[in-house]
Amino acid sequence: MAVALAAFLCFASGFALVSLFSSGTVPDASAVLFNLTLSAGFGLGIFSLAFFLARIFAISNIIAVDAAVLVCLIAALLLARNASASTNLLMFSPGADEQWPRWLRRILVAATSLALCGALYAAIMQALAHPQGGGWDAFAIWNLHARFLFLAGSHWRDGFSSLIPWSHPDYPLLVPAAIANFWTFIGHDDPHVPAAVGLLLTFAAVGLLFSSLSMLRGRVAAMLASLTLLATPFFIEQGTWQYADIPLAFFFLATIALLAVSDEQSLARGSSSSGFLALAGITAGFAGWTKNEGVLFVCGIILARQIVFLRAGRKRSEINPSFHRHSSAFLLGCAPVILLIIYCKHRLAPPGDLFTSPASMLHRLLEPFRFEIVVKAFLRRFFSFGGWLGIPGTVLLLAFYFIVGRGQRRGLPAGHRASILALFLTFIGYFCVYLITPYDLFWHLRFSLDRLFLQLWPSTVFLFFLLITPQKLPLSSNVSR
Amino acid sequence: MIGTLILVVCCLLSTERLIIHAPRPGRLRTPDLITLRSDQRFAQLKAVLPTTGVLGYVEAPGTVNAAHYYLAQYALAPLVVDYSPQHALVVGNFFADSPPDLSPNLLLIKDFGDGVLLLANKDVR
Numbered sequence: 001m002a003v004a005l006a007a008f009l010c011f012a013s014g015f016a017l018v019s020l021f022s023s024g025t026v027p028d029a030s031a032v033l034f035n036l037t038l039s040a041g042f043g044l045g046i047f048s049l050a051f052f053l054a055r056i057f058a059i060s061n062i063i064a065v066d067a068a069v070l071v072c073l074i075a076a077l078l079l080a081r082n083a084s085a086s087t088n089l090l091m092f093s094p095g096a097d098e099q100w101p102r103w104l105r106r107i108l109v110a111a112t113s114l115a116l117c118g119a120l121y122a123a124i125m126q127a128l129a130h131p132q133g134g135g136w137d138a139f140a141i142w143n144l145h146a147r148f149l150f151l152a153g154s155h156w157r158d159g160f161s162s163l164i165p166w167s168h169p170d171y172p173l174l175v176p177a178a179i180a181n182f183w184t185f186i187g188h189d190d191p192h193v194p195a196a197v198g199l200l201l202t203f204a205a206v207g208l209l210f211s212s213l214s215m216l217r218g219r220v221a222a223m224l225a226s227l228t229l230l231a232t233p234f235f236i237e238q239g240t241w242q243y244a245d246i247p248l249a250f251f252f253l254a255t256i257a258l259l260a261v262s263d264e265q266s267l268a269r270g271s272s273s274s275g276f277l278a279l280a281g282i283t284a285g286f287a288g289w290t291k292n293e294g295v296l297f298v299c300g301i302i303l304a305r306q307i308v309f310l311r312a313g314r315k316r317s318e319i320n321p322s323f324h325r326h327s328s329a330f331l332l333g334c335a336p337v338i339l340l341i342i343y344c345k346h347r348l349a350p351p352g353d354l355f356t357s358p359a360s361m362l363h364r365l366l367e368p369f370r371f372e373i374v375v376k377a378f379l380r381r382f383f384s385f386g387g388w389l390g391i392p393g394t395v396l397l398l399a400f401y402f403i404v405g406r407g408q409r410r411g412l413p414a415g416h417r418a419s420i421l422a423l424f425l426t427f428i429g430y431f432c433v434y435l436i437t438p439y440d441l442f443w444h445l446r447f448s449l450d451r452l453f454l455q456l457w458p459s460t461v462f463l464f465f466l467l468i469t470p471q472k473l474p475l476s477s478n479v480s481r
Numbered sequence: 482m483i484g485t486l487i488l489v490v491c492c493l494l495s496t497e498r499l500i501i502h503a504p505r506p507g508r509l510r511t512p513d514l515i516t517l518r519s520d521q522r523f524a525q526l527k528a529v530l531p532t533t534g535v536l537g538y539v540e541a542p543g544t545v546n547a548a549h550y551y552l553a554q555y556a557l558a559p560l561v562v563d564y565s566p567q568h569a570l571v572v573g574n575f576f577a578d579s580p581p582d583l584s585p586n587l588l589l590i591k592d593f594g595d596g597v598l599l600l601a602n603k604d605v606r
Contacts, residue, residue, distance in 0.1 A: 121503060122503035231496045
């Protein structure tokens with residue numbers, strides 16, 4: 001009963017927030033799935049923030065805080081609905097799939113269903129066999145932080161002690177605080193909660209990938225993309241490990257997908273609402289609140305959109321005149337969470353382990369052999385990523401592009417160019433972190449590079465199929481409720 | 482069309498690998514409960530300790546294993562376990578049948594069995 005109440009409050013809060021900014025969504029199956037999968041991530045983010053803020057302000061009744069957050073969101077939603085009469089979501093023509101023969105579409109439906117069943121089976125068996133996670137980081141970092149937040153009461157700051165080596169007290173707290181919130185409802189630190197959170201976000205990422213591409217490019221592109229993600233063994237396996245890489249990958253994907261939906265609507269209509277951009281800002285903030293790599297991603301997104309849109313500003317047809325207003329919507333969306341991250345970094349957490357001494361960082365950055373080691377490791381990982389049988393997914397997509405995608409080549413909208421650049425900047429950031437790492441370089445690469453590739457993988461698959469598939473035509477330019 | 486079919490076949494082969502490598506149903510009878518076992522091992526000690534604060538930590542010389550420390554820290558949270566004996570109360574985490582020779586400044590307060598000891602460092606107040 002307590003679990004059901006917690007799950008309801010969590011999901012309903014997420015759904016209310018998503019509905020608040022994408023009000024009036026038309027009843028299309030893909031749009032419904034899009035909102036539902038986003039709601040799962042938003043719900044966990046809200047649960048995490050509510051718990052953490054309650055701890056900061058020494059509020060002991062966490063359940064009342066969660067309920068109050070939901071009531072406030074519903075009230076805001078009702079007020080916003082009364083104030084606005086038009087919907088934000090533009091529907092696209094279903095005709096984009098017609099170019100594919102029916103037999104191929106049936107094969108794709110069967111293959112995607114098979115892959116989904118296989119992935120569900122493997123993930124559930126893995127979670128049952130290893131109910132307390134798949135590696136050290138689960139109990140040495142993420143679940144340990146959750147225990148401190150949940151069990152320590154007014155001494156919750158003890159979890160940030162630098163006396164606990166390797167527990168990374170500077171890591172953000174989205175996953176631990178959300179878990180601690182659920183534990184508050186249950187009354188004890190049930191190990192099933194971290195496992196359920198991992199599984200939920202793994203398959204929510206698949207649903208989000210499918211639904212967003214289905215809305216923008218049709219079911220065939222959506223099935224090909226979700227098939228690719230479901231068939232990545234490392235993605236499914238990591239979803240059960242109780243690490244924060246899959247939640248981070250979810251928020252990366254949610255940000256990129258929301259920006260794509262917003263940009264394509266903007267191109268089709270000539271104007272767009274700020275709702276999806278504000279939601280993208282919030283998911284970007286949640287990415288930063290999940291892992292430090294998320295902060296790098298936020299910087300990458302902001303920088304990339306400024307660079308691409310300002311350059312595209314010369315071609316007035318390509319850029320929405322209200323670009324600056326919409327950039328503000330994104331920044332306002334991510335600002336509250338980013339401010340919380342800054343507060344944590346400056347007031348609670350000890351300094352991180354990577355950026356300790358600028359002089360030695362610069363020294364390491366200038367050592368050519370480190371550059372060579374990191375380049376070789378990145379190349380090796382590119383050709384072996386994901387635990388695929390035979391051909392890795394990265395190589396497979398590259399081959400698919402040369403066979404299928406090149407014929408579809410066309411000018412990219414500025415928004416999509418910005419998303420590609422943002423992922424590239426994040427990737428370059430990862431590369432630079434290895435150049436300056438104070439740890440043994442081989443050890444650091446061995447135990448983290450796979451997971452860094454994984455964080456970017458769902459977003460890469462999304463952008464790949466978004467760009468190689470022809471754009472759907474807008475069904476109507478103004479849908480009224 | 483051919484490219485799409487190749488992609489589908491490769492994905493299905495990878496899915497087959499995922500299913501084959503998944504734990505067998507028989508494996509579920511003995512799930513990996515490493516942290517639960519550790520929680521149980523330290524439960525009696527945790528019951529007599531204050532709910533918050535900092536504890537020291539020692540292992541048998543030559544058997545230092547980071548996983549043992551992290552499991553102890555996880556089991557004893559929200560107490561902070563410092564990997565050092567320089568605290569008034571120190572947790573001894575030993576896996577041998579009999580406790581090893583302890584440093585002279587460490588006094589045994591209580592042996593909780595299964596290699597879990599509560600020690601006092603007489604040099605630290």
